[in-house]
Every structure is written in structure tokens, then in C-alpha cells.
Amino acid sequence: MKSKTGLLKEIAEFLNEETETYSMLDGALKRLVEGTDFATGWIFFIDDTGNHQLVSDYRLPEALEQNDCHYMTEGPCWCVSRYHQGRLTKASNIITCSRIVKASRKYPDGTDDITHHATVPLQSGQERFGLLNVATPLKKSYSEDELELLESVAFQIGSAVKRIFLTEREREIALTNERNRLARDLHDSVNQMLFSLRLTAHAAASNTEDDKARSAFELIEATSQSAVNEMRALIWQLKPIGLEQGLAHAIHQYADVLDLNVTMHVDGLIQLNNKEETVVFRIAQEALNNIKKHAGTAEVEIIIDQLTAFSMTIKDSGKGFMVKSAKQLPTHGLSNMRTRAESIGGTLLITSRKDSGTIVTLTIQGG
Template sequence: MKETEHSNSSILKEIAELLNEETEIVAMLKGALVKFLNGTNFETGWIFFIDAKGRSELVVHENLPEALAHKDCHYLKKGGCWCVSRYRNEELKKASNIIECQRIESAIAADVGDHAGITHHATVPLQSGQERFGVLNVASKDTVRFSEDELALLESVAFQMGSAIKRILLTKQEQEMALVKERNRLARDLHDSVNQLLFSVTLTARAGIEMTEEDTVKEMFKEIQHLTQDALTEMRALIWQLRPKGLENGLLEAIKVYAEMLGLQLHVTVSGVLQFPSRIEETLFRIAQEALNNVRRHAGVAEAALYITVTATDILLVIRDEGRGFVMDKNTKLLSIGLQSIKDRAKAVGGTADWVSEIGKGTELLIRLPY
């Protein structure tokens, strides 16, 4: 008994050290799961993150048998399961034995590979205080029921994982707050210095036009005034990108005001209720900003259309113009900085970005985000 307790303490210590060192959630969970399996009689394991709407995502797995790993873990990702259902209903409070698992049963029934004697699993919620993140499932060959000691150890590891997830999320939140603070500082500096200087140049050019009688000099001052006005518009757009104003009044209002600042007439159509998490809302706003910037700079038109459709699980954002359009070289995967930024922002929240464009017939940007 003492030897087992010593062994368990060593496992928990090793896992705690790893959890304290890692700064990325998936890598942290992967490493902790590997250590746990190597130091116990459990042979395989997998972790689901489950969001506030009850949607599960398989984020980590280790040493899965062929049947469960088949086609990118198809049978683990699809169908129902007691552990996920109990978690969604807030009935899963501690480490528990699973009497039956529909996902494992489906994989075995499909006969898509060796299930290595894995027929049942134990499960435990991943949480920190009142915050819940998902479930950790582990299994062993020809094991229907795990002992109380094994479940207690599993619960201890899950507690460590939950605390580490919370720590990393808090760290990321602090980093994001620091980034917002720095963006605000840069925006203020740009507004107070460069923006004011450009405005002064515009006034000086206007005065020069009125003071001279020579047509050549007048034209030169007009050109300076025109270029400076363009630079002012670009600068204001940059300041907006650093510190978006208007989001407190709603996403649509912020996008409309931004389009107006760029000198674009924006036609808006909405289907569904616009109530999103703050991260999704800012992502939509940033994507719309970049898309409208592209319209102003490249499309050669002064109007665009924006459509937002909200379903129970997804948001579809479409921005369309009838401008010049473009054709991307099929032999290169390089995108413009603007398009790459849009693609990266969508991908960062689990979404997709696509576009359709044709010379002389405009461009349509299609964004789909889960929420």
C-alpha cells in the first residue's frame, strides 16, 4: 500500500512539474496525459473540451486503439456518450466508471479495426472552482470497472489539469489586456502627433492655394492637399484598427461608422440575433475592417454590401463589392497581407475564410465562424 502511495505521489509530482512549466494548453494536456498513462495501469486516454452550449471537441488523445483512431477518431468525435451527457447536465461531479459508452460501442460495431480490448472507460470532469472545461477519459484493456484508488488518482490528476488550464487562460487574458493597453497608447500617440501634423499640412496647403496666383503652384498645393487628405484617412483607419471605437454601441454600428469614415456607402442585411462572445465580436469587426479597407484601396468603387446570418451554431459574414475584382495566380499560395490577415483571424476562432472574385465583376468574401 505504501509503495502504491509513493508511486502515486511521484506521478502527481511529475505531472505537477510539467503543468507548471507549459504555457500552451494542448501541449500541456498532451504531456500530462502521456505521463499519467506511463505511470499507471491505464493504457489509453482522451480529452474533450465542452463549451457553454454543450458542444464537445476532441483536443488530446494518446495511445488509442485502431478502432478509436480510425479516420481521425471519427467514432470518438461523433454520437452520444454518458460522460458528455452527464457533463452537459452538470451531473458529472467526480471521477466515475462508465457502464457503457456509445462511441466505443459504435467503433467496435463498425468493425474498422482492432479495439484492443477497450470496451469501457472512466471519466472525470476538468474544472477549476466553478469553471468547467471538459472531461478526461481513460481506459484499459479488458477493464469494465476501475478501483476507488484508481479513480481517486484520476481525480487528483484532473484537478491539477483544471488548475493549469485556468492559469494559462488567466495568463492569456492578462496578455490580451496588456496588448489592448499598448494599442490604446499607440493610438493616442498617433492621434496626438502624426495625425495632427498631417492635419496641419492640409491647412497649410489650403492656405497656399489661396495665397498664390500662379496656376502651377496652385496645382502643386492641391496635389499636396489631396495626398495629405488620403494620408489622414489612412491614419484614422490605422487608429481605428488599434483602438476600435463604437463596439460599445454594437457590432453593426461600429462597422457602419468605420465604412463611413472610409467614405464607403455600406448596405447592411442581417438575419438572426447579434449576441456574440466578445472575442467573436471583435474578430468579426477586425475582419470587416480589413475587408472594407480592401474595397476602398483596390475595388475602385464607393459602396459595398454586408450580410450577416446567425444560426444556432454559426455566423456567416459576407462582404460583397462590384469593383475591379482580381484573379489570384493558381501557381502560388501567397495571399495579400489583408487576405492573409482575414484568413488568420477566422482560423484563430475555429472559422473559415473564402472569397470569390472575377476581373470586372467584383469580389465576395465569405466568413463562417462557430460560436
């Protein structure tokens, strides 16, 4: 066991060098457990609605690891509930942990004699991120010194989370600005040149009497028009156009660029923050791209509903494909859609059958 000062110094040095959230959490938790008498630890991120996510764990007992950490990820518990209520503000002993109790009932020999744990909020200033929990076999209560150490480590981790979040936000802003610049440059230069080329070819084809020359000019006109369409789609990929007029309007506009016939139904008032709206549009964009490239149909139905939770369903009756599970999506683009959905706390369901079309459904709880 390391001295408190030495351990805090080691963790601080590690945190100062980390730039990725999850590797930072894993490394800090590993150093905390290995440098103390704690046998295991885990970290929850908790959102504003009280939903928790297991984002890091180290040396969990076998019972708690069963079924993809089912007992750690499903259902409520005392510490998460108290945290969400704003009543868990410092390192505390947990009288009874419902997660450990449930796991021990199912796997009585798999908890490594762990029955209770200590918990501490992760925060930086007024911003709260979640909970750090630790446990030791055959121990029901943790000393003031141990709780004080947890407070210090939690403060370090909370500060690191805030720093990384701010860095990622700045990176996103810089990336958005660069995308907007590229979109403007493409529109003002390359797109205009292609448009001029198409007009010139059209005029030349109209004014020549040579059949071969006319065919060549018509080919140039058709190719340049295709290039203009591709360029417009690329500009849309870089910068969502029309979102300022609403999500449904922007999706409809993009479908028009792809020459898709969209029937759209909107129920309820769409209320999404800027990030959610952009991500939802990107998912719709990817789904429409896939229909254009692979479905063999131009008919699309889109249903957007926010009477309770937000949901968006995109249907086509095209060629379809075989998919056994959401983790075995057939293209990189479909996998990107799922990743985007998860980035805003959403879930993406894709159902498809050969020659029976595809249905993409995005749901955001509390959206």
C-alpha cells in the first residue's frame, strides 16, 4: 500500500498526461485500487435524467461481471438514486448495495466476500459527472482516512473529466469551423466551375452541326451535371444546410439533392438541443445515402415523433439485406450511425430482409 501523498501524486501525474476519457478513467481506477487496500472499483457516469452508465471497472468480482455486468448496468440502486436527487455530495459508506445483494443471491460464491462499498461523487465545480465506487472483502465500513482519500481522488478525476470535455468541445468547434470553410470554398469555386462547364457544353452542343462533336459536348454536359450533384451532396456532408429552418426541412432538402421521393410525417413538437439535432440529421443523411446507393428505390417514408420520447423511423421497400444483430451491421456507414446514436444517449434499431426493404429507427429517451 502506497502513502496517501505518493498515491495522489502518481494519479495526478497520470491524469495530467491523459487526453482520452475512458483510458483516463481506467488508468486512474487501476492505480487507486492497486495503491490501496481496496480490492475493486467501478465508475458510473450519470446523466441529468438519472440514467447511469458503467464506464470503467477494475477487478470486479465474478458475480458482478456475469452477463456483461448485468447487475452493474441494469436497474436503480441507492447511490445512483441519492446522487440524482442531489443528496450524495461527499464520500459515504453504503449500508447495503442492492447490486451486490442481487448478484450474491444468484452467484453466492462469486462476490469475493464483498458486501458493501464506499461511494463518492465525481465533479468539478458545479458540474457533476457520476460516481466512483470502491469495495474491500469482508468490510462493511470505511474509515475517515479512506473516505478522505476517495474525496481527493474523485476531485482529481472530476477535474480531468472536465478538462477533457472542454478540449473535445474546442476540437468539435474547430472541426465545425473547418468543415464550414471547406463547404464555402467548394461552393464558391469548384461547384461554380462545374456549373459553368455544364452551361458551356450545353451551348456548344446546341451550336454545332457535327454529330460527333455534339455527342462529345452532351457527354461533357451530363458528366458535369453528375459532378455538380456529387459536389452538392459533398457540401451537405460537410455542412448541414437548412437546419436553421428545422430538422424535417433539412432532411427533406437533402433527399431532394439525392433525387429521393420522401413522404414525411411529423407528430409532436421536435425539441432537441443543437448537438442532438445535428447528430439526428447526420443519421438521416447516412440512411438516405444508403437508400440512394443500395436500395434500388427512390421511395422513402420518414416518421418523426416526439409526443413522448423522440423517435425517427426511415423506411424503404428496396432490396434490403441480411443482418443478424446490431453488432453485425453490413457496412461501415451503418456502424457509424449506431455510434452517432450512442453519442447522444440514443438507440438505433435496423431491421432488414432481402427484397423486403429496410427500416432504421432512432430513439432518444427524454429527447
